[in-house]
Amino acid sequence: MTLAPPSPSAALQPLQLPWDLRLNADQFERVCQANPDAVLELSADGQLIAMTPTGSETGARNSELLFQLTTFAKSSGCWRVFDSSAGFRLPDGSVLSPDATLVRLERWQALSPEQRRGFAPLCPDLVAELASASDEGPRGLSALRRKMDAYLANGAQLGWLLLPEERAVEIWRAGAGANPERLDSATRLDGGELFSGLVLDLGPIWDV
Numbered sequence: 001m002t003l004a005p006p007s008p009s010a011a012l013q014p015l016q017l018p019w020d021l022r023l024n025a026d027q028f029e030r031v032c033q034a035n036p037d038a039v040l041e042l043s044a045d046g047q048l049i050a051m052t053p054t055g056s057e058t059g060a061r062n063s064e065l066l067f068q069l070t071t072f073a074k075s076s077g078c079w080r081v082f083d084s085s086a087g088f089r090l091p092d093g094s095v096l097s098p099d100a101t102l103v104r105l106e107r108w109q110a111l112s113p114e115q116r117r118g119f120a121p122l123c124p125d126l127v128a129e130l131a132s133a134s135d136e137g138p139r140g141l142s143a144l145r146r147k148m149d150a151y152l153a154n155g156a157q158l159g160w161l162l163l164p165e166e167r168a169v170e171i172w173r174a175g176a177g178a179n180p181e182r183l184d185s186a187t188r189l190d191g192g193e194l195f196s197g198l199v200l201d202l203g204p205i206w207d208v
Helices: 025-034 056-076 105-109 113-117 141-153
Strands: 040-042 048-050 079-083 100-104 126-130 158-163 168-173 181-183 188-190 199-201
Touching (some): 056 079, 056 100, 079 105, 126 141, 141 168
Parallel strands (some): 126 158
Antiparallel strands (some): 040 048, 079 100, 100 126, 158 168, 168 181, 188 199
């Protein structure tokens, strides 16, 4: 598959995705390099997933989420935090970009410089996703539940699916299958033994 560098005029055109196009992770990375303004993910069966930019409210919530995770990571010294622009090459061949992630420092440091520069070939230890108000599209609740299931199937230990409109959280744990624990009127989240010391204050995330 050959991809020419985008011309100045091509950069102004929307990315056209044939419905039957299937790519491997290496080809997907080249597509992303040729379309730097596109927000894309890759499913396990090689299908491109066109994401849309988040609304401003969701962006503000994600900033608060990242701030709290970064504060925890710096205090513990054992973790790396990644935002929604970071893609991870999962064992099933998909390339996904959670809203926020934690990766144990020793796992990150075990990667080569080349692996770090591309889509890191690992599944994060903790993934967090913020659901949109509508269930439509790749940021809707149904799509995010499928992604949470995929994260756990690929090695994630804990997943937090935040539902701001309901002030609720679904907690996805490794070994529990597609049976998340739901917390209604949630005010805080505890990382438990695997993420000792991690406590997420949900108030500033809900009240943006």
